[in-house]
Amino acid sequence: AQSVAQPEDQVNVAEGNPLTVKCTYSVSGNPYLFWYVQYPNRGLQFLLKYITGDNLVKGSYGFEAEFNKSQTSFHLKKPSALVSDSALYFCAVRAAGGYNKLIFGAGTRLAVHP
Amino acid sequence: GAVVSQHPSRVICKSGTSVKIECRSLDFQATTMFWYRQFPKQSLMLMATSNEGSKATYEQGVEKDKFLINHASLTLSTLTVTSAHPEDSSFYICSAPPGTGRYNEQFFGPGTRLTVL
Numbered sequence: 001a002q003s004v005a006q007p008e009d010q011v012n013v014a015e016g017n018p019l020t021v022k023c024t025y026s027v028s029g030n031p032y033l034f035w036y037v038q039y040p041n042r043g044l045q046f047l048l049k050y051i052t053g054d055n056l057v058k059g060s061y062g063f064e065a066e067f068n069k070s071q072t073s074f075h076l077k078k079p080s081a082l083v084s085d086s087a088l089y090f091c092a093v094r095a096a097g098g099y100n101k102l103i104f105g106a107g108t109r110l111a112v113h114p
Numbered sequence: 115g116a117v118v119s120q121h122p123s124r125v126i127c128k129s130g131t132s133v134k135i136e137c138r139s140l141d142f143q144a145t146t147m148f149w150y151r152q153f154p155k156q157s158l159m160l161m162a163t164s165n166e167g168s169k170a171t172y173e174q175g176v177e178k179d180k181f182l183i184n185h186a187s188l189t190l191s192t193l194t195v196t197s198a199h200p201e202d203s204s205f206y207i208c209s210a211p212p213g214t215g216r217y218n219e220q221f222f223g224p225g226t227r228l229t230v231l
Contacts, residue, residue: 034219036222041205041225041227042224042225043118043120043207043209043222043223043224043225044158044207044209044222045222046219046220046221046222049219090157090158100146100211100218100220101148101160101163102148102160102220104157104158105157106156106157107156107157109155
């Protein structure tokens, strides 16, 4: 069965420091991986995706993610965190079969402190 | 990026009434839309896949007679919560991938907060 794990409920980072939000996955076949961010009482916003090619994927708002096939990970990173980055982050994998259905991780709350 | 809207953004209703939530793709056509439910501080739970011109596909454990889905056009899907009860109170979010490409990311609506009294 396909699944996504986000092992940290919350990540705390000081503004200006690098941040990492962890994600590991389990899929059959090639993984199609996504990161989304959710601000309070809002829908999800797309950050970036990995389909194929370069393992380092660059996305919106200065975020990037590194695909590691051997570790089945797709960690989200940013070199210098901003207070405005504080939000709920979801990792997702495209489910096998049709319809572009996504399987989401439990989410990680990022808190960036001034 | 593509824009998905939802209406209403929040609704409060009495127990036993039905509530309709609309999901629209504003600048693209969506043959498929997805409906999610999100509880406080929790992840999104996929409820159903809405297919234009055909019946929706419901996830296991989701009552199809309770949550009616209609996808009558390429830009509009509706979710009707029938005979709503307090346990149906939640944040409902729809999404759609633009086009049919298997690599397309989904674009999400802003969500609808349903409160059943």
